[in-house]
Amino acid sequence: MTTPTDARTTEGSATVDGIRVRYLDSGEPDPGGEGDRPPLVLVHGTGGSIEREYGYLFPMLAARQRVVALDFAQPVPADGRLTLDQLERQVAAVCESVLPGRRVTLVGYSLGAVVATALAAHRPGLAVNLVAVAGWAATDTQQRLRGGVWRRLREDRSPALASYTAFCALGGPFLAAATLEQLAPLLEGQVPGDFDDLQMELNQSIDITALLPEVRATTLVIGCTHDQMVPVRHSKALFAAIPDARYTEVASGHAVLFERPAQLVQLIDRFNARPSAQPAGRVIPEARV
Amino acid sequence: MSRTTIPRSVDVLVIGTGFAGLGTAARLKREGTHSFLVLERADDVGGTWRDNTYPGAACDVPSHLYSFSFRPNPDWSRLFARQPEIHRYLRDTAREEGLLPHIRFGAEVRDARWDPAEGRWTVTTTRGVFTGRFLVTGAGHLSDHRLPDIPGIGDFGGPVFHSARWDHGTGLEGKRVAVVGSGASAVQIVPEVADSASQVTVFQRSAPYVVPRADRAYTETEQRVFRRDPEAVPAHRAEIFWYLEAGFAARRAAPHQLAEAKAAARAHLERQIADPALRQALTPDHELGCKRVLISDTYYPALTRDHVTLEPSALARVEPGKAIAASGAAHAVDVIVLCTGFETTEPPYARLVHDADGRSLADHWARGMEAFASTTVAGFPNLFLVNGPHTGLGHNSIVHVIEAQIDYLLGALAWSRAQGDRTVEVSAAAQERYAADLDRQARGTVWDGERCRSWYVDPRSKRVTLIWPDFADAFRHRNGTFDPAPYAATAG
Structure with missing residues (x-):
């Protein structure tokens, strides 16, 4: 029996700025019927990793197209600052190493959506399509307020940090149906490291x-209706400002990859099959169930 | 409208009054088509929810999702409603949608034939002949119960009945009862029967995966919110839908998700069964999802009761007063309850439906069921199969699939009318392409391969013919909107 992440999935690393950036590559899917889709490159968010954020999407999307995902790596020497530019170079380096000469569909989540969007603007020859999930263009007061509480809890080594993060990340409707017992694994959380701190800091000053307006990629912007970390207005702003963008919403909190992974898989899968099936400027209604 | 005003020749004939038949009829009526009849072999509506009255019968999909999106019911008593409540919902649907005048009860279909000269279907029933320009079958996957050929069963000497034809006249109080099978019906029946029978023996051919049910009653407050806030039911429905939808990854055999699902089932088994030998006998030997994954909090505990015995082999033969297992063990019993499932991969209706040359659908399907868009069949013009091939789901609600199919067929009917009552016949090439695509889509799933023998897989060709091998929402995306292109080539 073969699986979507069978033996063909390979692990490797690309080197950029003197550091190694780990990636997974699903390889090409079984031939047949699906036409020629660009490979998907999945970019995680703040404090994320391939496994933590794309554990569901990677194998499910790999059934119908090649999928590459990467883990951001901490730049050395860490001079106390992380820039968007550094993260963009990491994504570009993986693309060039794994998919030389190929135009790809960049998929970014949260901070990863910011990185993917910026990279799409800077490298139109690389990103033919873009999916920005729960991304934003400019950090606002609500995000700074949350970031301030996070930083304070972090500095105090507060045991409340993981619960606070879950409280902000999960949507109200999802929590309404959950019990604390079910959430327990999330609430244990792991203690953030230096690199997480750097990413949080970067979060606070995005613009x-x-x-x-420079993004040429055919773009799908996905906002999360109940998002308290990156409120949905930010996704609407991306939709409004990216010329060839269409927009849809998922009724989840920021933790859409955890709350609604199957919905996200299908939105991305359909978009990558026919990116322009919906015209620019279209608000696509959420699926009827 | 009185019954006599609807003639025997109508626009649309619908077979069955389960979710598929009633859903089709309700939508036809709502869209302003009144020239239709629904043929029902029984004397009441409800399909499988009319027939399965066994103790403990309940749905394994939450009720707010296992109901029509166009008929939300704020009053569901629990997450997983029991059979009487679901049956009542379907009866209310028939009455409140004005369908009763359209239903012909006691009309069991004996033959259906396409008449190319008239461009109509002729359907012969036990209540006479009906004709319709279109024929919609809503026979369902779980409508014809399967009775295994067990040697000696005729000489048993006591009551023998199938779970879907429960004999309520046979009291089980103090009786020794054999429950044959360990599928979805059996796990609901065993805990109930164990409460009254003096002894229960469960014949298990293959141990199922069982996961927690997490059922609960809705509070009065929740029901009041559902009644007053029009957004509340759709939002709740969507939460349930997408929660279940994520379960497809395990069916797709994504390694991490499949391992997680198995760990959840294993933890449930270990939590509820302490005895190592019983635990071993209840450990499944097939891949999770190949057969239906069952949800029960009461099945395992029932098996630990002193008067309940798990026989870990099939029922091989019957002697007077005795049920003898494949293992050789003989069990003295008074009543035999057959929880042996339904005819699924070779549905009986396929033998009744014929093309213009008199060839049956069953003949067309010698390699397994197949239909374009899971709904239409080349050579069978103006026929729509609802809940037919490639529609079953192991992880989500069949009502979602049925509603998508109804949207599709309503689109086809509208197209036909707009084209001057053009015949709707799919091209054989389109059907082949679709089937090949689904074969490919099924590859790598838990249903694929020699190791999976289940009611989802055609035993003749080993093809996955009953299951829709993708997400449930992908079914609506792909098959919920009629596109005339694959129909355009055929002569109108």
Whole structure:
């Protein structure tokens, strides 16, 4: 029996700025019927990793197209700052190493959506399509307020940090049906490291507003209706400013990869099959169930 | 409208009054088509929810999802409603949608034939002949119960009945009862029967995976919110849908998700069964999802009761007063309850439906069931199969699939009318392409391969013919909207 992540999935690393960036590559899917889709490159969010964020999407999307995902790596020497530019170079390096000469569909989640969007603006020859999930263009007061509480809890080594993060990440409707017992694994959480701190800091000062009109990629913006970390207005702003963008919403919190992974798989899968099936400017209604 | 005003020749004939038949009829009526009849072999509506009245009968899909999106019911008593409540919902649907005048009860279909000269279907029933320009079958996957050929069963000397034809006249109080099978019906029946029978023996051919049910009653407050806030039911429905939808990854055999699902089942078994030998006998030997994954909090505990015995082999033969297992063990019993499932991969209706040359659908399907968009069949013009081939789900609600199919067939009917009552016949090439695509889509799933023998897989060709091998929402995306292109080539 073969599986979507069978033996063909390979692990490797690309080197950029003197550091190694780990990636997974699903390889090409079984031939037949699906036409020629661009490979998907999955970019995780703040404090994430391939396994933590794309454990569901990677194998499910790999059934119908090649999927590559990467883990951001901490730049050395760490001079106390992380820049968007560094993360963009890591994504580009993986693309060039694994998929030389190929145009790809960049898929970014949260901070990964910011990175993917900026990279799409800077490298139109690389990103033919873009999916921005729960991304944003410019950090606002609500995000700074949350970031401030997070930093304070972190500095105090507060045991409340993981619960606070879950409280912000999960949507109200999802929590309404969950019990604390079910959430227990999330609430244990792991203690953030230096690299997480750097990413949180970067989060607090994002402004890619000027880049958005430069994005040439055919774009799908996905907002999360009940998002308290990156409120849905930010996704609407991306949709408004990226020229060839269409927009849809998922009724989840920020933790959409955890709450609604199957919905996200299908949205991305359909978009990558026919990116322009919906015209630019279209608000696509959420699936009827 | 009185019954006599609807003639025997109508626009649309519908077979069956389960979710498929009633859903089709309700939508036809709502869209303003009144020239239709629904043929029902029994004397009441409800399909499988009319027939399965066994103790403990309940749905394994939460009720807010296992109901029509166009008929939300704020009053569901629990997450997983029991059979009487679901049956009542379907009866209310028939009455409140104005369908009763359209239903012909006691009309069991004996033959259906396409008449190319008239461009109509002729359907012969036990209540006479009916004709319709279109024929919609809503026979369902679980409508014709399967009776295994067990040697000696005729000489047993006591009551023998199938779970879907429960004999309520046979009291089980103090009786020794054999329950044959360990599928979805058996796990609901065993805990109930164990409460009254003096002894229960469960014949298990293959141990199922069982996971927690997490059922609960809705509070009065929740029901009031569902009644007053029009957004509340759809939102709740969507939460359930997408939660279940994620379960497809395990069916797709994504390694991490499949391992997680197995760990959940294993933990449930270990939590509820302490005895190592019983635990071993209840450990499944097939891949999770190949057969239906069962949800029960009461099945395992029932098996630990002193008067309940698990016989870990099939029922091989019967002697007067005795049920003898394949293992050789003989069990003295008074009543035999057959929880042996349904005819699924070779549905009986396929032998009754014929093309213009008199060839049956069953003949067309010698390699297994197949239909374009899971709904239409080349050579069978103006026929729509609802809940037919490639529609079953192991992880989500069949009502979602049925509603998508109804949207599709309503689109086809509208197209036909707009084209001057053009015949709707799919091209054989389109059907082949679709079937090949689904064969490919099924590859690598838990249903694929020699190791999976289940009611989802055709035993003749080993093809996955009953299951829709993808997400449930993908079914609506792909098959919920009629596109005339694959029909355009055929002569109108």
